[in-house]
Amino acid sequence: MSQGSGKTPSKRPLTLRDVSEASGVSEMTVSRVLRNRGDVSESTRGKVLEAARALGYVPNKIAGALASSRVNLVAVIIPSMSNMVFPEVMTGISQILDDTELQPVVGVTNYKPEREETVLYQMLSWRPSGVIIAGLEHTEAAKAMMGAAGIPIVEIMDTDGEPIDSAVGISHRRAGRKMAQAIIDAGYKRIGFLGTKMPLDHRARKRFEGFTEILAKAGLEIADSEFYSGGSALAKGREMTEAMLQRNQEEPLDFLYYSNDMIGAGGLLYCLDNGIDVPGEIGLAGFNGIEFLDGLPRKLATMDACRVEVGRAAAEIIAKRVENPDAPGGEIITLEPSLEFGDTLKRKKKPL
Amino acid sequence: MSQGSGKTPSKRPLTLRDVSEASGVSEMTVSRVLRNRGDVSESTRGKVLEAARALGYVPNKIAGALASSRVNLVAVIIPSMSNMVFPEVMTGISQILDDTELQPVVGVTNYKPEREETVLYQMLSWRPSGVIIAGLEHTEAAKAMMGAAGIPIVEIMDTDGEPIDSAVGISHRRAGRKMAQAIIDAGYKRIGFLGTKMPLDHRARKRFEGFTEILAKAGLEIADSEFYSGGSALAKGREMTEAMLQRNQEEPLDFLYYSNDMIGAGGLLYCLDNGIDVPGEIGLAGFNGIEFLDGLPRKLATMDACRVEVGRAAAEIIAKRVENPDAPGGEIITLEPSLEFGDTLKRKKKPL
DNA sequence: CATGTGTATGTTAACGCTAACAGATTTGCC
DNA sequence: GGCAAATCTGTTAGCGTTAACATACACATG
Numbered sequence: 001m002s003q004g005s006g007k008t009p010s011k012r013p014l015t016l017r018d019v020s021e022a023s024g025v026s027e028m029t030v031s032r033v034l035r036n037r038g039d040v041s042e043s044t045r046g047k048v049l050e051a052a053r054a055l056g057y058v059p060n061k062i063a064g065a066l067a068s069s070r071v072n073l074v075a076v077i078i079p080s081m082s083n084m085v086f087p088e089v090m091t092g093i094s095q096i097l098d099d100t101e102l103q104p105v106v107g108v109t110n111y112k113p114e115r116e117e118t119v120l121y122q123m124l125s126w127r128p129s130g131v132i133i134a135g136l137e138h139t140e141a142a143k144a145m146m147g148a149a150g151i152p153i154v155e156i157m158d159t160d161g162e163p164i165d166s167a168v169g170i171s172h173r174r175a176g177r178k179m180a181q182a183i184i185d186a187g188y189k190r191i192g193f194l195g196t197k198m199p200l201d202h203r204a205r206k207r208f209e210g211f212t213e214i215l216a217k218a219g220l221e222i223a224d225s226e227f228y229s230g231g232s233a234l235a236k237g238r239e240m241t242e243a244m245l246q247r248n249q250e251e252p253l254d255f256l257y258y259s260n261d262m263i264g265a266g267g268l269l270y271c272l273d274n275g276i277d278v279p280g281e282i283g284l285a286g287f288n289g290i291e292f293l294d295g296l297p298r299k300l301a302t303m304d305a306c307r308v309e310v311g312r313a314a315a316e317i318i319a320k321r322v323e324n325p326d327a328p329g330g331e332i333i334t335l336e337p338s339l340e341f342g343d344t345l346k347r348k349k350k351p352l
Numbered sequence: 353m354s355q356g357s358g359k360t361p362s363k364r365p366l367t368l369r370d371v372s373e374a375s376g377v378s379e380m381t382v383s384r385v386l387r388n389r390g391d392v393s394e395s396t397r398g399k400v401l402e403a404a405r406a407l408g409y410v411p412n413k414i415a416g417a418l419a420s421s422r423v424n425l426v427a428v429i430i431p432s433m434s435n436m437v438f439p440e441v442m443t444g445i446s447q448i449l450d451d452t453e454l455q456p457v458v459g460v461t462n463y464k465p466e467r468e469e470t471v472l473y474q475m476l477s478w479r480p481s482g483v484i485i486a487g488l489e490h491t492e493a494a495k496a497m498m499g500a501a502g503i504p505i506v507e508i509m510d511t512d513g514e515p516i517d518s519a520v521g522i523s524h525r526r527a528g529r530k531m532a533q534a535i536i537d538a539g540y541k542r543i544g545f546l547g548t549k550m551p552l553d554h555r556a557r558k559r560f561e562g563f564t565e566i567l568a569k570a571g572l573e574i575a576d577s578e579f580y581s582g583g584s585a586l587a588k589g590r591e592m593t594e595a596m597l598q599r600n601q602e603e604p605l606d607f608l609y610y611s612n613d614m615i616g617a618g619g620l621l622y623c624l625d626n627g628i629d630v631p632g633e634i635g636l637a638g639f640n641g642i643e644f645l646d647g648l649p650r651k652l653a654t655m656d657a658c659r660v661e662v663g664r665a666a667a668e669i670i671a672k673r674v675e676n677p678d679a680p681g682g683e684i685i686t687l688e689p690s691l692e693f694g695d696t697l698k699r700k701k702k703p704l
Numbered sequence: 705c706a707t708g709t710g711t712a713t714g715t716t717a718a719c720g721c722t723a724a725c726a727g728a729t730t731t732g733c734c
Numbered sequence: 735g736g737c738a739a740a741t742c743t744g745t746t747a748g749c750g751t752t753a754a755c756a757t758a759c760a761c762a763t764g
Contacts, residue, residue, distance in 0.1 A: 013479075013502065015720055026744050031722065039741055056500045061477040062423065063720030066414045066749045070722095082439040090433060094460070103474060105457055108446070122455065125413040127365075148408045150365065234647020266647045273649050295586020295618045297625050367750055378714050383752065391711055415750030418719045422752095 014057045023051035034059055065127070072101045074318055075123035077133040079111045079201075083262070084290045085307055086134070089156065092311020093132065100319050102129060111200045117142045124149055130318035136161035137202045152321040152329060154314040157305070159334045160206050166331040168313040172203045175303050175337045176210025179257065179285055182301075182339055184218045186346040188255035188283050191215065192248070193225040194240050194267065195259030200229065204259040207287065211257065224248055228263075237266020245276075254282055261286035261293055264300050268344060272297055284344040293342070301345035306335040366409045375403035386411055417479070424453045426670055427475035429485040431463045431553075435614070436642045437659055438486070441508065444663020445484065452671050454481060463552045469494045476501055482670035488513035489554045504673040504681060506666040509657070511686045512558050520665040520685040524555045527655050527689045528562025531609065531637055534653075534691055536570045538698040540607035540635050543567065544600070545577040546592050546619065547611030552581065556611045559639065563609065576600055580615075589618020597628075606634055613638035613645055616652050620696060624649055636696040645694070653697035658687040 016027040023030065025044055032038045033048040040048075051057075065071045076093060078086045093104050105128065107119035117139045123131070124145055130152040136159075138146070146153045146164050153165040160173050183191060193211070196204050212222060224247070226240045240263065241256065258264035264286025271278050278284060278298060286293075289304030313333050321327050341347060368379040375382065377396055384390045385400040392400075403409075417423045428445060430438045445456050457480065459471035469491045475483070476497055482504040488511075490498070498505045498516050505517040512525050535543060545563070548556050564574060576599070578592045592615065593608065610616035616638025623630050630636060630650060638645075641656030665685050673679050693699060 017720085027720090028722080028745080029743060032743090035722090037722095039743090041742060044743085056496055058473060058476045058497065058501075060479060060720055062414055062418045062479055063749090064722070066418050066751085067720075067722040069749065071414065081433065081442060082436070084434070087434040087439075090460075108442075121410060124410045127412060127414055144408055145410065149410075234644045236647075238647050262644070269647060269649055292586040292614070295588075295590050295621060297621055369750085379750090380715080380752080381713060384713090387752090389752095391713090393712060396712080412750055415719090416752070418721085419750075419752040421719065 013060075014055055015060070016057075018055055019048065019052050019057050022055060023047045069127075071127045071129060072103055073126060073128040074102050074104050074315070075120075075126075075128040075131045075133075076104045076106045077109060077116060077119055077123065077131065078106060079109050079134055081106075081108055083260070084292075085288055085305065088290075088307040089134075089311040089314075092308040092313075093315040094311075095308075096312050096315035096319060100322075102315075102319060102322065104132075104315075113137075113139050113142075117145075120145055129322045130154070132156055132314045132318065134158075135202055136163060136167065152318050154317050156310050156314045158203050158206070159332060163330075163332060165329055166314075166317050166333075168310050168317070168333040168335070170305055170310075170335050170337045171210075172206035173210035173213075175287070175305075176207035176212075177214045178210075178337065178339055179207075179287075179303055180211045180214035180218075182341070182345060182348075183255055183257070183283065183285070184214065184220065185348040186279075186283065188346075189220065190223045190248075190251065190253045191220065191255040191257060192244050192253045193222050193257050193259075194237070194244065194263060195225070195227055197227045197229045201259075207259065223251075223253055234262055234266040234269070237263030237268075238270040239266075241267035241270045245282075252282075256282065256284050258284070258286045261288045261290045261300060261302055264302070265293065265296055268296060268298060268300050279344045279346050283346060285342075289338075289340060298344060299340075299342035301340060301342040303337045303339050305337060309335060365412075366407055367412070368409075370407055371400065371404050371409050374407060375399045421479075423479045423481060424455055425478060425480040426454050426456050426667070427472075427478075427480040427483045427485075428456045428458045429461060429468060429471055429475065429483065430458060431461050431486055433458075433460055435612070436644075437640055437657065440642075440659040441486075441663040441666075444660040444665075445667040446663075447660075448664050448667035448671060452674075454667075454671060454674065456484075456667075465489075465491050465494075469497075472497055481674045482506070484508055484666045484670065486510075487554055488515060488519065504670050506669050508662050508666045510555050510558070511684060515682075515684060517681050518666075518669050518683040518685075520662050520669065520687070522657055522662075522687050522689045523562075524558035525562035525565075527639070527657075528559035528564075529566045530562075530689065530691055531559075531639075531655055532563045532566035532570075534693070534697060534700075535607055535609070535635065535637070536566065536572065537700040538631075538635065540698075541572065542575045542600075542603065542605045543572065543607040543609060544596050544605045545574050545609050545611075546589070546596065546615060547577070547579055549579045549581045553611075559611065575603075575605055586614055586618040586621070589615030589620075590622040591618075593619035593622045597634075604634075608634065608636050610636070610638045613640045613642045613652060613654055616654070617645065617648055620648060620650060620652050631696045631698050635698060637694075641690075641692060650696060651692075651694035653694040654692050655689045656692065657689060661687060 016030050019030045020027040030048050032040050033045050107123055109116040109119055120142050132154045134157050136155050155163045155167045157169040159167050159169045160171050226244050228236055268284055285301035287303050289302045293300050317331055368382050371382045372379040382400050384392050385397050449456055459475055461468040461471055472494050484506045486509050488507050507515045507519045509521040511519050511521045512523050578596050580588055620636055637653035639655050641654045645652050669683055
């Protein structure tokens with residue numbers, strides 16, 4: 001059984017040397033052909049490509065990266081893949097990186113700081129060209145690693161704090177304030193809050209802080225609140241809404257602010273099912289502007305977190321700095337979250 | 353400005369040698385400590401760990417992988433991240449791999465065969481320990497690469513066809529047949545189909561084929577169908593449903609079969625909004641069993657694709673074969689999709 | 705005390721590729 | 735024709751780590 005162009009999945013993996021022998025040129029020339037680098041005559045290029053194809057050679061990037069100390073990976077570290085927000089960020093990142101040599105590699109932390117630390121460590125051990133990481137809150141060790149890595153770091157989704165290097169996102173405090181103002185302007189008074197358990201989600205916490213801050217300025221307080229843990233789920237939103245409305249019957253709430261669109265949508269469906277007049281009897285709002293809200297019977301008020309744009313901007317920062325390594329860095333891009341009133345939040349009452 | 357434990361992000365990246373010098377032992381010993389391999393005395397272990405920590409050393413896996421020819425990565429190649437099905441598969445994969453040295457790396461193909469081919473090529477060039485790839489349909493070149501890679505390959509989500517190596521999934525043809533049978537048993541007659549444009553999605557196509565096959569046996573045909581491209585969206589489901597019901601007014605449909613739950617949910621919401629009696633006047637069913645159906649006003653009939661389980665089983669195959677490289681391979685695991693009637697599909701009529 | 709058995713460390717040579725330089729050959733141009 | 739520049743190809747020496755082997759020393763054993 002000859003080794004030549006046979007289909008025998010030979011034991012020893014193929015190397016440049018095999019291609020070089022098959023095509024009668026040096027390994028270096030093969031390397032040049034396969035990377036389109038340097039001048040190679042058309043004839044040898046042809047020979048080499050044919051040999052590589054015939055053998056089924058796939059270059060070994062491990063060796064290549066070690067030799068050239070260029071690793072075209074961008075580490076993307078996010079809390080979760082299953083809540084519709086990060087896939088969109090990924091879309092933005094890919095849109096930009098697809099036009100470069102860079103390739104995203106994602107790691108998921110499940111909102112756990114220690115997990116984030118180990119994921120980061122794992123990622124850095126592959127010596128990526130850059131890091132895109134969600135949030136500004138990290139363990140000390142994680143911050144130290146990123147500070148010392150000597151590569152561009154972009155913290156995304158949040159700009160309320162001090163980034164290690166660059167940051168792209170919205171101010172969640174501002175988002176919370178903005179929503180509170182709109183709710184107050186619309187004349188709502190007894191406001192309930194439904195959200196995730198906060199220590200796990202700094203951005204939700206910041207929104208909450210901004211939200212209560214503005215309420216306080218208007219002499220208002222959160223009338224009731226309910227927190228859950230776990231992913232954002234429609235059913236959870238229903239349950240929580242039911243529970244909250246139930247226990248506030250003698251002094252009914254007139255607005256519910258949800259920390260994400262998914263539970264907000266659950267709440268909306270609950271209200272509609274139970275003949276509650278939205279937004280007359282009760283107003284509702286979520287957060288994120290996720291696409292599927294468009295299909296709901298009524299469009300939930302929400303605030304867009306500019307997810308695709310965040311991904312794009314972050315990737316652009318990395319790409320720019322990879323291309324020009326001694327560019328400054330420390331860029332901070334704050335996007336403005338746009339309030340969408342939808343059909344569940346009345347417009348401003350007092351135009352005065 | 354001393355280099356020692358200073359915070360200066362030194363130009364030259366840290367290597368084992370730096371740690372070795374800082375702790376006064378050989379590089380080899382440092383390597384042993386950092387990998388917990390071989391015997392090292394407690395005292396030197398302590399010194400080394402301290403030095404490594406103080407310097408902020410992160411091992412270089414590129415070099416390590418090259419030297420040991422062990423790369424603990426598992427390539428996971430999937431069509432999309434944004435439709436709720438693959439994140440769940442990822443969950444299953446992580447559940448298993450988290451207990452091993454292996455780490456998943458995902459690549460997204462957007463349902464494009466050529467893109468799959470390049471993503472696969474990129475992945476293989478990192479010499480992963482295994483590949484988990486969605487579907488059984490690939491370009492010839494992709495199949496060749498996988499066949500020659502000399503690593504375990506697990507094709508997931510589908511078992512209607514010949515896998516390259518191992519496969520884990522459900523039979524989509526069978527899923528389609530099963531759903532058709534349930535619909536026929538319930539007494540529905542004029543059935544509409546709403547789905548994705550098929551060439552892009554082989555599994556949806558196979559379900560459709562199984563579906564029509566059983567209809568044919570019962571002397572039935574699809575009465576109308578509508579296809580769209582793009583992600584699965586609630587709003588799309590609404591639109592399509594409206595259009596389809598509209599144009600079949602003189603001879604109304606009594607069942608709509610959707611190729612995924614998201615458009616199915618859109619259709620359900622449309623029907624409810626328009627006071628259509630579900631499942632009396634019209635029955636509905638989707639596919640996938642995604643979690644958020646639980647929060648809808650009425651539960652959509654669906655068929656579970658066992659996504660988490662598929663991920664787990666696939667990861668287990670890889671893990672097993674990495675641990676024991678000369679295990680046989682070629683395993684095929686066919687899971688049974690379970691039909692969930694929900695509230696939108698009547699139970700069997702004729703108990704005879 | 706010679707011998708064996710650990711335990712703890714160090715040395716050497718890859719792993720597969722590419723940067724940097726060095727030849728060899730051709731081409732252009734006065 | 736001669737010399738520089740351009741084009742093509744090859745050689746050498748790593749990249750940072752680990753496998754495999756070699757060494758050194760301690761301790762037990764009969």
